[in-house]
Amino acid sequence: xxxxxxxxxxxxxxxxxxxxxxxxxxxxxxxxxTGFPAVWSAEPKVLRYLGTAxxxxxxxxxxxKEDTGITLEYVAVTTDDVTxxxxxxxxxxxxxxxxYFALKxxxxxxxxxxxxxxxxxxxxxxxxxxxxxxxxxxxxxxDQGTAPKKVMFVDGEHSTKFxxxxxxxxxxxxxxxxxxxxxxxxxxxxxxxxxxAQLLNPEFKGKAAILxxxxxxxxxxxxxxxxxxxxxxxxKGNMTKPEIDMTMKVLTEAxxxxxxxxxxxxxxESVNLMASGETVIQSMWSPAVTAVKSKxxxxxxxPLKEGYRSWASxxxxxxxxxxxxxxxxxxxxxxxxxxxxxxxxxxxxYYSAVLPTAKAxxxxxxxAYWMEGKPAEKDIHAPDGTLLDHAGNVRDGGSFDARMGKxxxxxxxxxxxxxMVRKWxxxxxx
Amino acid sequence: xxNLAQPSDAGTAAASTALAATDAxxxxxxxxxxxxYGWAPPxxxxxxxxxxxxxxxxxxxxxxxxVVSLLDYNDYEIVPAxxxxxxxxxxxxxxxxxxxxxxxxxxxxxxxxLCFAVWAITLVVGFTISYFLAFHVRTxxxxxxxxxxxxxxxxxxxxxxxxxxxxxxGRNGLVNQALMGSGVVDAPVEWLLYSRFSVVxxxxxxxxxxxxxxxxxxxxxIDKRLIEAAYxxxxxxxxxxxNVVIPxxxxxxxxxxxxxxxxxxxxxxxxxxxxxxQIASAGKIIETRLNALQFPPAAANAVILLAATLLIITALTxxxxxxxxx
Numbered sequence: 056x057x058x059x060x061x062x063x064x065x066x067x068x069x070x071x072x073x074x075x076x077x078x079x080x081x082x083x084x085x086x087x088x089t090g091f092p093a094v095w096s097a098e099p100k101v102l103r104y105l106g107t108a109x110x111x112x113x114x115x116x117x118x119x120k121e122d123t124g125i126t127l128e129y130v131a132v133t134t135d136d137v138t139x140x141x142x143x144x145x146x147x148x149x150x151x152x153x154x155y156f157a158l159k160x161x162x163x164x165x166x167x168x169x170x171x172x173x174x175x176x177x178x179x180x181x182x183x184x185x186x187x188x189x190x191x192x193x194x195x196x197x198d199q200g201t202a203p204k205k206v207m208f209v210d211g212e213h214s215t216k217f218x219x220x221x222x223x224x225x226x227x228x229x230x231x232x233x234x235x236x237x238x239x240x241x242x243x244x245x246x247x248x249x250x251x252a253q254l255l256n257p258e259f260k261g262k263a264a265i266l267x268x269x270x271x272x273x274x275x276x277x278x279x280x281x282x283x284x285x286x287x288x289x290x291k292g293n294m295t296k297p298e299i300d301m302t303m304k305v306l307t308e309a310x311x312x313x314x315x316x317x318x319x320x321x322x323x324e325s326v327n328l329m330a331s332g333e334t335v336i337q338s339m340w341s342p343a344v345t346a347v348k349s350k351x352x353x354x355x356x357x358p359l360k361e362g363y364r365s366w367a368s369x370x371x372x373x374x375x376x377x378x379x380x381x382x383x384x385x386x387x388x389x390x391x392x393x394x395x396x397x398x399x400x401x402x403x404x405y406y407s408a409v410l411p412t413a414k415a416x417x418x419x420x421x422x423a424y425w426m427e428g429k430p431a432e433k434d435i436h437a438p439d440g441t442l443l444d445h446a447g448n449v450r451d452g453g454s455f456d457a458r459m460g461k462x463x464x465x466x467x468x469x470x471x472x473x474x475m476v477r478k479w480x481x482x483x484x485x
Numbered sequence: 486x487x488n489l490a491q492p493s494d495a496g497t498a499a500a501s502t503a504l505a506a507t508d509a510x511x512x513x514x515x516x517x518x519x520x521x522y523g524w525a526p527p528x529x530x531x532x533x534x535x536x537x538x539x540x541x542x543x544x545x546x547x548x549x550x551x552v553v554s555l556l557d558y559n560d561y562e563i564v565p566a567x568x569x570x571x572x573x574x575x576x577x578x579x580x581x582x583x584x585x586x587x588x589x590x591x592x593x594x595x596x597x598x599l600c601f602a603v604w605a606i607t608l609v610v611g612f613t614i615s616y617f618l619a620f621h622v623r624t625x626x627x628x629x630x631x632x633x634x635x636x637x638x639x640x641x642x643x644x645x646x647x648x649x650x651x652x653x654x655g656r657n658g659l660v661n662q663a664l665m666g667s668g669v670v671d672a673p674v675e676w677l678l679y680s681r682f683s684v685v686x687x688x689x690x691x692x693x694x695x696x697x698x699x700x701x702x703x704x705x706x707i708d709k710r711l712i713e714a715a716y717x718x719x720x721x722x723x724x725x726x727x728n729v730v731i732p733x734x735x736x737x738x739x740x741x742x743x744x745x746x747x748x749x750x751x752x753x754x755x756x757x758x759x760x761x762x763q764i765a766s767a768g769k770i771i772e773t774r775l776n777a778l779q780f781p782p783a784a785a786n787a788v789i790l791l792a793a794t795l796l797i798i799t800a801l802t803x804x805x806x807x808x809x810x811x
Contacts, residue, residue, distance in 0.1 A: 135776035142561060142778060160561040160778060261675055267762045269773065310763065317679045317761025332657050333678070472560060476777045477574060481588040483773075484595070484765035 100125045100383045105141070106152030107134055109322045109342060110231065110368065114438060115396055123390050125383060133320060134268060141166050146375045150384050154368045156201040156270070156466040158226050162215055167371040169209050172223035174385045177392040177409045185229045185367055185408060186221055190456050200274065200292020200467030203229065203367045213374075227369030228388050229408035231400050234363030234458050238329060238339030242353045251278035251361050254336060255309045263309075264328055264337035267318035269479035271466055273299070274364055275338045276306045278463065282361045292467030296474055303478045307485045329354055341404040349441040356404070358452040362463030369408070401425050402438050406455065428454030547791075554784035563780055571785035592765040593793065599681065599756070599766070600749045603688040607745050608738065610689065611696025615737075616730070618697075619704035632701065635694055647687050647755055654678040654686075679761030687759045688749055695748070696741035703737030704730070735805040743798055750794045767793070 100123070104111065108131040116127040130148055132140060138157045140147060145166040153161065161167055172178040183189050186207060188198045198204065207229075208222045209215075217226075239248050246258060254263055254275065265272045277291040280302055288298060309315065316334045319325045326346045328334045339356065347354035370391070372384045390396070397407030398416035402425065407413040414422050420432040428449055435444040444450070452458040469475055554571055557564040579587035586594060614635070622628045638646055653659050654677040661673040676682055707730065715725040731738075753768030762769075767790045774783035 139776070139778060164561040269777070315761070315763060318763060320762065327651075331652070331655050333655055468560070472777065473779060476773060476779065477577070477588070480592070480765070480770050480773055483763065483769065484588045484591040 098379070100386075101128060102126070102150050102380075102383060102387055103128045103130055103148045104150050104152065105130045105132070105137060105148035106368075107131065107137060107322070109340065110152050112399070112438075115399060118395055118399075119387065119390055122395070123386055125387050125390075127387075141373075145373050148373055149376050149380060150387065151371050151373065152230065152368055153227070153371065154366055154466060155203040155206055155227060155229075156366070156468050158206040158217075159201060159468045161371075162206065162209065162217065162226055165213070165215050166374050167226065168374050168376070169212050169214060169224040169226055170228050170371060170388070171212065171385075172225055174389075175225075175228055175392070176389050177412060178223075178225075178228075180409045180411055181229060181392075182406075182408055182410055184406075184459050185232065190460055191410075192456075194456075194460060196460055197362065197365075197462045197464055199288075199290045199464035202465045203227075203232075225369075227371050228392070229367055229369040230391055230396075231369075231405045231407060232365065232367030233341050233405050234365045234452070234462050235338070235340060236359055236363050236452075237336055237357050238325075238344045238347070239355050239357050240329060240332065240335040240353065241355050243332060243335040248336065248357050249360055250282045251275070251359050252282040254338070255279050255283075255305070255314055257312070257314070259314070259336050261313050261316055262333070262335045263314050264317050264319055264325070264334040265315065266338050267320040269476055270468055270472065271338075271364075272318070273302055273306070273475060273479070274464060274467065276302050278359075278361055278364060280305055282359075291464045293469050294471065294475070296471055299469075299471060299475050299478055303482050307482050310482065310485060345404055345437060345443060348443060349437065356451045358458070358461075362461040363452075363458065364464055364466065365459070365462040366466040399438050402436075404450070406459070410455075424450060426455045428452075428457055550784045550787050553781055554788050556781050558779060558781045561778060571782040572789075575782060575785055575789065588765075589770070589789070592767060592770060595765050596750060596767045599684060599688070599764075600746055602681075602685050603692065603749050604742060604745050606685065606689050607693045607696045608742065610693050611700055611741060612734070612738070614693070614697050615701040615704050615734075618701050619707075628705075632698075635697055638690070639694065643691060644754070644758075646691060647758055650683065650687055650690075650759065651678065654683055679759070679763065681760070681764065683759040684756055684764060687755050688752075691755065692745050692748055695744040699740040699744075700734055700737040703734040707733045736807050739801050739805045739807055742801055746797055746801070747794055750797070751790060 102125055104127045106129070108129075111127075111129040111131050116129065119125050119127060130140075134154065134157075137151065137153050138160055141151055141153065141157075141161050142164050151167070183191060183193075184196065185203045188202045188204045189195050206217050207225055207227065208218045208220065209224050209226055210218050210222060211224055214224065218224075237248070237251070237254060243262075244259075246253070246256070253259070254265070265275050273294075274291055277288055277294070280286050281288065281291070285305070286298075286301065288294065294302065317324075317328060319328055319337070322340060322343055325337065325339055325343045329337060329339070329343070329347045330350055330352050341356055344354050344356040370384075370388050372381060376384060392409045392412060394409075394412035394416035397409060397413030398421075400407045401413050401417060402421065404425070410426070414426070417425075421435070423429040424431045424435055424444070430449050431444055431446050433446050434442055435448075437443050452461075553563065555567055555569070557566045557568045557570060575589050577587065579590060618628055618631055622631060651658075655661070656673045656675065656678070658678070660677060661670075664670045664674060665672075711729055711733075712725060715729050720728065751768050753766050753772050756764050756766040757769060757772075767786065771783045771786045771790070774780075774786060
């Protein structure tokens, strides 16, 4: 599944020099020698980009090539495999696009270099949602779980400990984030869905699904537990052992009663489950809802009164990257924050890290629809041209502040992760 | 899906070691032939390349897995300190919860159940197909052609063959549409997909061929005169089948069984995709642990799986002495 990562760059410099020197004696003045001073600049700018397929769009690769000449070689793997790769094969990629919750594993492992904020042009404009867990107007938002602000900063380039306040060294430069909730098929559901409790409503027996990623699946379950009033967690993203036991018990009962149709792990699986009607209510990602809709099948990313489970991801550079390659990596990250990519992400229902640049790259009516929650002045199209919404409609969940302001928790790795994974296996076996 | 084939590969490799061992042992210890110059290289040189490949790609990695299973770990790295933690935590509660089953025993029970169902079905189906090929198809050409026809599904990838069942068996799939359209059922049949049924179905579809080939191979080698003799002695068709054909097919049956059992024991992709990730399997435990970067417990579970598979194979080879029969 990985793409070709031939070491084209490494070969060209020295072997070309040696080769041309040898040739020069025989054929002085030929093309081999005239090319010589230009070798550095002629080196192709290539970045091996490790991440999940959902973030690796061909449009972005095309645009970045046009604007900067950088060729992105996508290495697409699953969420778990991104973490595994970073830790076990740090030389197999240059730049990684990963989620903040993975940092609790990645940063202590020391395979990433922190990003130097002074080399990031828009560093100061990164949204406070990520850096401080608050909205633009200073309103605090939920910070249960691995909220980005807890793991975003370190003290130095090779530091393996998180720093509590903002520093100029960032573990990840944020690219995209969103508030996740349940996706539903309004055409197949008669009941009003406005609470996480509905995920385990017996009415949807055999038609519900959750993620097959234990750390995320258990948080969805925790949202249900709180919604049904069974328990209030001090921190859903960092449960104690008894809390894990209790949450797993709720999930196990639901599983035994046949509540779940399937667990999904891959973006496409979630789309297929929903589009085929195998499930009518499930934990979902925003672009998956868009993908179902673009097949002409009604699907809603339903806002729920208990709030959202949020996540954020960003870029980091492998510790093996230095010199010119590192410059290319920074050039790419700076390009990513400069507007076009942000607008592209916003148009998919995601949010971009630097809002002002994205705003400049969007049409005012698009900004009003996606970010301000206003009724669409014109039809709303996805970046690929698919019709997403008709004029006059509003997006699910409303404005940026309304959605991000209702974040209840962030995707997390718990301190009791090992215990939780064992309990997850027990749950699957039950 | 990058780790797709590891556990099942290990299982298959174990099976082939067993086979290789029997092969080597059957080689007659004939006097060493003299070459033209009165000297011949020792015979074991012939086995050397295979032995090296095995040592490098099977024995060494397996030893590493065993070593890792005894190390400690934290959230992000393997700590080089000896501990039995991975094993003790894997078997956690197995004694306390009696007579209830602990996670690992429950998981293995499910895996063995699936394995048995798949084995029984592939055996019957595989045997029937082989019987048809060996005894009802007269010409060798036709036998070859039909045997090749059996391989056609293998022209596409495992995963694709498996996934193609989903639109067929789903709630709004073809089968349900046909059933409802013909008025057989009122509501869609739910257990067709994401159930044990669909897992077994996919396994049978994927692996019957591994049963067909060894059994067919045994069958074509049965001396037809034995069957005639049975007929002349007044045996009925069933008696001939039971007393002549099946005993002579035993090696093929055992080899086919070893293939099917090792693959099913180690599989987690088929169980995952067709079971909606809700059915436990030994391979899935390993996958979940690997994904959480907990390599030592994953390794411990791999060692346990290997031990369980070897036990089953040993039992199978006790039933039939392949060495003698080949």
